[in-house]
Amino acid sequence: MKILIVAGFLGAGKTTFIKMLAEKTNHSFVVLENDYGQENIDTALLRSATTLNIYELTEGCVCCTMKQDFATAVLTIANALDPEFLVVEPTGVAKLSNILANIKKIQYERIVLLKPITLLDGNTFDECLQNYSEIYTDQLAAAARIVVTKMEQADSRDRQRLAQEIRSRNINTELILSPYASQPKAWWSSLLADFLDPTQVCQAESTDIMELESVALTEISLASPTHLIAFLEAVVFGVFGRIVRAKGFLPCGGAVLRFDVVSRTYAITGMDSEPAARASCVFIGTNLRRHWLQEVLQCLSDNRSLPDCEQVTELLRP
Numbered sequence: 001m002k003i004l005i006v007a008g009f010l011g012a013g014k015t016t017f018i019k020m021l022a023e024k025t026n027h028s029f030v031v032l033e034n035d036y037g038q039e040n041i042d043t044a045l046l047r048s049a050t051t052l053n054i055y056e057l058t059e060g061c062v063c064c065t066m067k068q069d070f071a072t073a074v075l076t077i078a079n080a081l082d083p084e085f086l087v088v089e090p091t092g093v094a095k096l097s098n099i100l101a102n103i104k105k106i107q108y109e110r111i112v113l114l115k116p117i118t119l120l121d122g123n124t125f126d127e128c129l130q131n132y133s134e135i136y137t138d139q140l141a142a143a144a145r146i147v148v149t150k151m152e153q154a155d156s157r158d159r160q161r162l163a164q165e166i167r168s169r170n171i172n173t174e175l176i177l178s179p180y181a182s183q184p185k186a187w188w189s190s191l192l193a194d195f196l197d198p199t200q201v202c203q204a205e206s207t208d209i210m211e212l213e214s215v216a217l218t219e220i221s222l223a224s225p226t227h228l229i230a231f232l233e234a235v236v237f238g239v240f241g242r243i244v245r246a247k248g249f250l251p252c253g254g255a256v257l258r259f260d261v262v263s264r265t266y267a268i269t270g271m272d273s274e275p276a277a278r279a280s281c282v283f284i285g286t287n288l289r290r291h292w293l294q295e296v297l298q299c300l301s302d303n304r305s306l307p308d309c310e311q312v313t314e315l316l317r318p
Contacts, residue, residue, distance in 0.1 A: 001078045001111050003086045004191060005099055007139050008119030009128050010092030010245035010284065011262030013149045015042040017119055018087055020181060022052060024188035029085035030055065030077055034070070034094070041247045041282055042089065045258075053081070067102050074103065078111055085192055092245065093135055093212060096142035104198065113196040115144035115174075122151035122162050124263050129165075140169045144196060147176045212244070215283045215290050220301045224253040225268065227300050232259060232266040234296075241288040248281030 006021075008014050018031060033043045034057045043056050055077065057069060077086055090099055096116060103113060118139045121128075128136045140146060146166055151159065159177050166175060176183065222228050228250075235243055246261035259281075260267045283293060 001083060001086055002114050002192065002195075003074070003088060003103060003111065004114040005088045005090065005096065005116040006119065007090055007094065007096045007099070007116060007143065008092060009121065009124075009132065009136055009139065011124070011260065012092065012119040012121045014089050014092075014119055015045055017117075017147070017149075017180065018089060019046065021087070021188065021191065024185065025192055027085060027192060028052065029087050029192075030081060030083040032057065032070075032073060032077065032086060032088045034088075034090045035282075041249075041280060044249075044280060053083070067098070070099075071102055071106050074111070075106055082110075093132070095135055095138045097138050100142060100196075107198075113198075114192065115194045115196045116142065117145045117147060117191065118143035120146055120148050120166070121262065122148045122154060122158075123265075125162060125165065127263055137169055140166060140173075143170065143173055144194075145174045145176070145191075146170065147180050149180070151177070152179055211286070212284055213241075213286060213288045213290075215288055215293055217248075217281045217283075217294065217297060218279060220279050220281070220297050221251040222253070222300050225255070225257060228252050228257060228259060228268060231297065231300060232261060232268070235261055235283075236264045236266055239289075240283070240293045240296075241285055243283050243285035243288065245284040246282065248279070250279035250281060 006014050006018055029052065031046060031052050031054045033054055035042055043054050046052060046054055055073060057073060096118060100116065148162065163175060163177060235246060243261060244263060247259065249256055249258040255270065258269050
């Protein structure tokens, strides 16, 4: 069983990349999803868009608190299913070096590592490096390939500066700055063929845990897309705490919409297919105001008056 790890910080686009990997290579592989909270949004989205066999590890991180569960899951998949490929999508705050070291402990002739990939959102590079330096640097330094995402509109100077920053942390990595969707078929095939040199797997230096909170909400709907926009404006403004990542899908006035929040930006898209029978959302960050978050969404869902808070009322007035 060949194992490909697709790492990257929160919101880098790992799930979208894995969907395209399946399309471009025409391989049916098993995916091991690791996500925060009880609601695994990425699993629901993959299942709605692909026929991939997906296993879940939730409410913990496979690089630290769940590393024993992770090792057990890998061995179980190898022995029970014996797929040719296993693609691992760790949570966005996982240290790649820890995951590689963990797999190395259980590696034998039937389990081998492919060159790991780190996806990097070029638009949030400086902010993530400043606020989450240890984890972010580790994900860069341990990657054999680094794929930059969400910089289609960037000019050549920004790309060159980003390349220099990345090379200063990993001079030997294969760096993809152009949109990965345009890469040739041979490149996509190489992702499932190039083995990682075992000598390049270093002993993990730290198992420090990044303390993030998560709130998962289900069974909600909004009256219109306008209500969703107003709510997301409040999210990125910091009304509900420091939310570094939020994602989900929910009915809005008759249509199911998907939303993604990364740092201080958000995006809303339609769904190609129904991902689940119920709405599902997750919010990840620090100092989360859980009560406000739940109450405001429930008020918008039930079309009731908003909580008696001037800041919330002003920002969420559709």
